[in-house]
Amino acid sequence: MSPLWRTLRLAVLAMAGLLYVVMDYLASSSDHPPVYAVVVGAAPLTLGLLTASWNSRLRWPALLACAAGLLAIAGNLDRLLAHAAWFYLLQHAGIMSGLGFMFGSTLRTHEGALCSRIARIAIAAPLDAAYFHYTWKVTLVWTVYFAVSAMLSLGLFALAPLAWWAFYAAVLTPVSLGLMFGGEYLIRQLVLPDSPPFSIAQTIQSYRKYSQCRDNAD
Numbered sequence: 340m341s342p343l344w345r346t347l348r349l350a351v352l353a354m355a356g357l358l359y360v361v362m363d364y365l366a367s368s369s370d371h372p373p374v375y376a377v378v379v380g381a382a383p384l385t386l387g388l389l390t391a392s393w394n395s396r397l398r399w400p401a402l403l404a405c406a407a408g409l410l411a412i413a414g415n416l417d418r419l420l421a422h423a424a425w426f427y428l429l430q431h432a433g434i435m436s437g438l439g440f441m442f443g444s445t446l447r448t449h450e451g452a453l454c455s456r457i458a459r460i461a462i463a464a465p466l467d468a469a470y471f472h473y474t475w476k477v478t479l480v481w482t483v484y485f486a487v488s489a490m491l492s493l494g495l496f497a498l499a500p501l502a503w504w505a506f507y508a509a510v511l512t513p514v515s516l517g518l519m520f521g522g523e524y525l526i527r528q529l530v531l532p533d534s535p536p537f538s539i540a541q542t543i544q545s546y547r548k549y550s551q552c553r554d555n556a557d
Contacts, residue, residue, distance in 0.1 A: 359383070360509055367427035368505030374416070377423055384430050385409075424501055431508040432492040439485030442478050452478035453549075461537040461545035470534055477523055484519060488512065 392401035
């Protein structure tokens, strides 16, 4: 891939990410959001469900269930638009809670921690006990992060103005995720300077491979 094409690709991804953040905020902060904002904001969850259904052993029943759900949404669109914020709350708090449970459920052993499994996929060289101890700590930090995010989401939605919660969910969440990835990368360089390096992009790619392997095993 040429440098120019790589730069253009990053620019397109950045614009798409910014568009999603704006639409997500517009949809989640309004009592009567525009339809296009809701469609764009709900697109990642919809695509995720469709992808999970396609990869499921019960592919066609799952896809039919998704289709029935989409038809039900289309038939009750006006009613749903009046309660769009609740949908976004369930989406945000649900994802944070689910990720927190997924990370936390692997903390029983150092080598079995989720970040340890991802590191084994990303790094071809053998890893020692010190590295697995570090990745266990990283898994714990991510678990706490997702748990706190879910509680903040629910607390702000219940106690603060809707615009505050929407700003946290749509804007501060992706920013904090980026800071978490970048901060972990920098800390790893300081704590384990002699360890085999791998980038944030490789981390994301390794997580995808791990998810695919887990789905195939199921």
